[in-house]
Amino acid sequence: MPADGRVARGDATRRVVLRRAVDVASVDGLEGLSLGRLATELELSKSGVFALFGSKEELQLATVEAALEIFRSYVVTPAAAVAPGLPRLRAICENWLDYSEKRVFPGGCFFFNVGAEVDARPGRVHDAVAAASGSFASFIRETAVEAVSLGHLDADAEVLAFELHALGRAANADAVLNGGTHPYALARRAIGARLS
Amino acid sequence: MPADGRVARGDATRRVVLRRAVDVASVDGLEGLSLGRLATELELSKSGVFALFGSKEELQLATVEAALEIFRSYVVTPAAAVAPGLPRLRAICENWLDYSEKRVFPGGCFFFNVGAEVDARPGRVHDAVAAASGSFASFIRETAVEAVSLGHLDADAEVLAFELHALGRAANADAVLNGGTHPYALARRAIGARLS
DNA sequence: AAACTATACGAACGATCGTGCTACCTTTGG
DNA sequence: CCAAAGGTAGCACGATCGTTCGTATAGTTT
Numbered sequence: 001m002p003a004d005g006r007v008a009r010g011d012a013t014r015r016v017v018l019r020r021a022v023d024v025a026s027v028d029g030l031e032g033l034s035l036g037r038l039a040t041e042l043e044l045s046k047s048g049v050f051a052l053f054g055s056k057e058e059l060q061l062a063t064v065e066a067a068l069e070i071f072r073s074y075v076v077t078p079a080a081a082v083a084p085g086l087p088r089l090r091a092i093c094e095n096w097l098d099y100s101e102k103r104v105f106p107g108g109c110f111f112f113n114v115g116a117e118v119d120a121r122p123g124r125v126h127d128a129v130a131a132a133s134g135s136f137a138s139f140i141r142e143t144a145v146e147a148v149s150l151g152h153l154d155a156d157a158e159v160l161a162f163e164l165h166a167l168g169r170a171a172n173a174d175a176v177l178n179g180g181t182h183p184y185a186l187a188r189r190a191i192g193a194r195l196s
Numbered sequence: 197m198p199a200d201g202r203v204a205r206g207d208a209t210r211r212v213v214l215r216r217a218v219d220v221a222s223v224d225g226l227e228g229l230s231l232g233r234l235a236t237e238l239e240l241s242k243s244g245v246f247a248l249f250g251s252k253e254e255l256q257l258a259t260v261e262a263a264l265e266i267f268r269s270y271v272v273t274p275a276a277a278v279a280p281g282l283p284r285l286r287a288i289c290e291n292w293l294d295y296s297e298k299r300v301f302p303g304g305c306f307f308f309n310v311g312a313e314v315d316a317r318p319g320r321v322h323d324a325v326a327a328a329s330g331s332f333a334s335f336i337r338e339t340a341v342e343a344v345s346l347g348h349l350d351a352d353a354e355v356l357a358f359e360l361h362a363l364g365r366a367a368n369a370d371a372v373l374n375g376g377t378h379p380y381a382l383a384r385r386a387i388g389a390r391l392s
Numbered sequence: 393a394a395a396c397t398a399t400a401c402g403a404a405c406g407a408t409c410g411t412g413c414t415a416c417c418t419t420t421g422g
Numbered sequence: 423c424c425a426a427a428g429g430t431a432g433c434a435c436g437a438t439c440g441t442t443c444g445t446a447t448a449g450t451t452t
Contacts, residue, residue, distance in 0.1 A: 013429080027316045031228065036408065047411085048430045056410060107316035116312030119373040120223045120303035130373050137370075159389070162382040163359075166366030170358065173365065174333075177315040177326050186358040193355070205399070205449085231440065243442085244400040252440060 014052055016042060018066040021059065025067070026105035029117045030060045030125060057124060064128045067110040071132075074099045076139060086152035086195065089143050093164055093191050100172040101184050108176035111136075112169055140165055153195070160194065167191055210248055212238060214262040217255065221263070222303035225313045226256045226321060253320060260324045263306040267328075270295045272335060282348035282391065285339045289360055289387050296368040297380050304372035307332075308365055336361055349391070356390065363387055 020042060025033050035056065039046040053059040079091040100109050107113050111133050118126045141161040148157045171187035213234060221229050231252065235242040249255040275287040296305050303309050307329050314322045337357040344353045367383035 029225070029227075029313060031225075034409065036410090045431045047413095047432075050411070051429070051431095113312050113315070115369065115373055116309050117225060119309070119369065126373075133373060156385070159382055159385050162366065162379070163363065163386050166362040166383075166386075167359065169366055169369065170362030173311065173315065177311055177322075177329060183358070186355055187362075189352070189355050190359050190362075209399080230438080232438065241401045242440090243402075246441070247398085247400070 013044070013048075014062075017044075017049055017052060017059075018062055021063040022067040022070065022110060023106050025060075025063050026107035026110045026113055028107075030063065030114055031117065033060065033063065035059070060125045061128055064114070064125065064132065067105070067114075068132045070104065071099070071110065071136075074104055076136070079139075079143075084143070085147040085150040089140075089147050089164070090195055092140055092143060093168060093195070096168045097171060097184055097187060100168070101175070101181065109169070109172045112172050137161070137165055155194075163194060164191060167194075209240070210258070213240075213245055213248060213255075214258055217259040218263040218266065218306060219302050221256075221259050222301035222306045222309055224303075226259065226310055227313065229256065229259065231255070256321045257324055260310070260321065260328065263301070263310075264328045266300065267295070267306065267332075270300055272332070275339075280339070281343040281346040285336075285343050285360070286391055288336055288339060289364060289391070292364045293367060293380055293383060296364070297371070297377065305365070305368045308368050333357070333361055351390075359390060360387060363390075 017038060020038060021033055024038070033056075035049050036046050038044075039049045042049075049059075053062055075092065075095045079088055079095050082088045082091040111129065115129050115133055118129050141158060144153075144155075144157040144161040144164070147153045148155060148160075153160070167187045167190050171183040174183035175181060216234060216238060217229055220234070229252075231246050232242050234240075235245045238245075245255075249258055271288065271291045275284055275291050278284045278287040307325065311325050311329055314325050337354060340349075340351075340353040340357040340360070343349045344351060344356075349356070363383045363386050367379040370379035371377060
């Protein structure tokens with residue numbers, strides 16, 4: 001039933017397209033993603049790429065999904081393997097800063113860029129991005145709640161989670177916009193002060 | 197020498213176009229700004245709008261400039277009139293949160309959205325946005341330094357300024373993406389804790 | 393009054409956009 | 423073994439993009 005056949009080939013192409021799509025979208029946004037551009041860069045036909053997803057919106061949704069998978073594998077999954085409470089909270093922050101600084105996506109955090117792009121526009125893409133972003137925010141918040149209830153920290157967990165998320169995103173924004181790594185140092189100092 | 201003439205008329209049209217342009221760009225980005233769309237919505241001819249600015253890039257630069265003027269008049273100028281140090285720092289934060297929450301631009305903070313759009317793309321527009329963003333960051337930082345040197349606060353001024361800026365932007369991002377005003381409440385709590 | 397400049401328009405350009413249709417090939421399921 | 427299905431390409435469509443050109447109009451300068 002596996003066998004390198006049609007379905008395998010199709011999925012492989014889809015994966016290739018999506019890997020390029022997330023990179024393009026992290027720099028030029030989901031609107032900057034164009035079928036023609038993807039097809040040219042990957043040496044495929046535009047209609048072939050189109051047929052693979054059915055519409056531009058479906059391609060955008062699949063791109064968000066693919067980015068989410070990459071994001072999870074770099075940030076969430078490794079952190080979830082760390083001891084709950086404060087250690088996990090530290091891991092989340094450190095993994096996230098690394099994920100941004102190492103430019104897993106060439107334009108910095110995918111969800112930061114795409115989130116700012118679609119935030120004020122309704123639609124399925126907006127909802128998908130909001131859901132992804134919200135689920136990560138929840139992960140931070142729940143970990144913060146755990147850290148407080150385990151006695152690792154004394155703080156308002158919800159505010160703390162908001163602060164940590166804010167510091168990471170600001171570091172990403174400043175570093176991508178202006179270059180350099182100083183914003184990450186600032187964020188690490190601020191996060192360290194909050195988590196001690 | 198003034199007299200409502202050709203130049204006055206041209207400037208008036210430019211102002212009308214730019215007022216619309218900043219609103220459009222705050223939602224759809226500087227790339228989503230199109231000559232044709234502006235012309236249609238304002239009942240002007242596309243070539244007329246084009247001639248007013250000379251190129252799309254010039255229109256984008258003028259739009260950034262116009263947004264900066266509005267931003268300054270809402271956030272920076274009123275805060276600069278407040279006593280230096282901690283009072284001014286509080287005024288900056290409160291003015292900024294108000295500016296975002298009141299939707300002076302329909303898509304939330306203009307520079308947040310546009311900054312995320314152009315952050316990873318080189319060019320004159322990127323530089324203009326980075327300069328505007330950097331000048332506001334400097335304003336916060338210098339005010340924080342003053343607050344510390346006046347003995348109003350005991351903190352690392354640079355880190356503090358980074359934190360305050362981060363909290364505001366995160367509130368804007370979350371509120372625009374998900375709706376509601378809870379993010380602003382969280383930011384106010386966090387900022388209050390930092391400035392006491 | 394003449395020469396010049398800027399606003400504004402309409403029409404057209406080449407390019408690119410997303411999408412549809414047709415056809416060909418290979419794989420898959422009955 | 424044959425028919426159905428899915429991947430892929432080619433071609434064309436209407437729309438929109440930024441830009442150019444020519445021109446009419448009206449304010450400015452000399």
